[in-house]
Amino acid sequence: MIGNDVVDLTVAKSQSNWKRTGYLDKIFTSSEQDFIFSSNNQEAMIWSLWSRKEAVYKILIQNGVRSGYYPLQIECLDIDYENGYVIFENYKFKTKTTVINDLIHSVAIESYENFEKIIYLKNGNSLKKINGIPFYELNSKLYAASKSHHGKYEQVVYLQS
Template sequence: MIGNDIVDLQVAKEQSNWQRRGWLQKICTSAEQKDILSSKNPEMLVWKYWSMKEAVYKAHQRRFKLSPALNPKSFECTLVGKVYIDNSVYKTNTEIKDTYMYTIARISDKDYFSSVYENIADIRYEAKKIICQKLNTHISLICFEKDNNGVPTIRIDQKTTPIPISITHHGQYSAFVALI
């Protein structure tokens, strides 16, 4: 299973006051709070942990076919990129750029394909272009649908595929990841 999340760092800075009283306690476990408050760059660690939680949430929801319900404190992030939820452990990779932070979460080491876009009008179209190239099929045969829990699925020639895909956007950035 796979999930992803992107944070536009400028939008996060303008719209979210993570230093507001009670914010960290509401979102982060006590161990995460300790990591953040002792960090040389606490704001970046806040968004890294947030991005890790969101990416793992998507992977975990898909894996167990869960109804949408995010409880950030049920996810325990570590500085080495592992996230614990229930009896599961997810690996995360976070790419930090000057303007955004992008995390991919997964439970296995299967190959995946991912791409980040800035100011893209239609992330789904961009994802379809890449998927049709990777699978050697025509773009008109590919469509995305959401299942009953809001998890995106890939359909090719009107048949649902087992190919997991996760799509994210925030501010001026969009990204997708798929196990192709």
């Protein structure tokens, strides 16, 4: 399975006040807040962590975890600006995040070897949903897919096996 999430930093800045009292405590664990406060760019780190959590959440839903609000249960570990681990209960995911200007894009998968198998699509029009889960169909074969949109950005990825 694969999950991805994009954040348009321009939109995020205009819609969120992360400096509001208690905001970070509702979304980030104390170790994640340590990453944020030790970062040279705290705002980018906040949205980088958030997009990793969202990408993992999409995989959890694909794997049958009940929809819910889990920001503190989905925890980012061993984070640098590009790679990291994210855990939820007994699940462990690998993430890769890119930051380009005002775009943050995170992809989550279950093993680092699969990063080489990620294919980017131009748009999500070609996705097919089965029981609410997105797939990309190619040559009569279905591949796990993920679509994310925020502000002026959209990213669609699938995992080629």
